[in-house]
Amino acid sequence: MSILIKNTINQEGYFITKVDISKDLAQLKDEFLQICGEVGTPISHDAKGSIIWDIKARSDDMTDGVVTFSEHNLEADLHTDSQYSEYPEDYFALLTLKKAACGGGISYILKVEDIIKELGETEKGREVLEIIQTTEYPFIVPNVFKMKGETEPEFNFGPILKNGEMRFRVDTIQKALDYNPDFCTEQQKEAFDYLVNLVRTTKYTKKFFLEDGDLIFINNKTLLHGRGSFTDSNRHLLRIRMNKHDKQLKLA
Ligand SMILES: [Fe+2]
16 A cells, blocks of 8 residues: 555655544554555654644734644645755645534645646746746745744745755745845746746646545645635644655665
């Protein structure tokens, strides 16, 4: 099964299967971790070393600063996870324990290869393709990953597209540019705006609902994901991030 999952997420960008979620939560978490360990090497979400992340909407005010999409219930634009980090995780998995009963929370996915294909269709698009691969963009680090008391914003820089893999989230780039417009040239900003518009309007985006018990694996480098807004505060998912098993070997 894990070979099939790995092959599919490497070729198609995602894989969905069904899990029996009627057992108790601790046992379910153990099983979830075991499956993920066969697909990749599970990695922690934070400085405390937590491997399994409970995704529930936070109720406090989130209008100030940048929070992760897993913490709020608003529309989440198509993005890749951890785009601001030195090495974004290769894969992640989401297990739906309780979908949003309000009818919201629809999932969106978009393959990076389809973005490249659409950009390649026009001269302007090909220009944008060149810029996002050969210049560095700023990514602001979300508040949740900063140490307590640390107030200075932190940034990482890198190309949006490299070797067919993407790091992309509109607001972490936009907020970095709002903080320091000199992080990018006008040409880079124009290319970014063009890309954002394409990602938001392309016909290649697929939409579907994750049901209770659905387990989805996502290739975080070759597939963008997003989610519609929801109002049900009982929505509950579990997430595990993974790197490829051979990632260390590749770096050595
Ligand atoms: Fe995400």
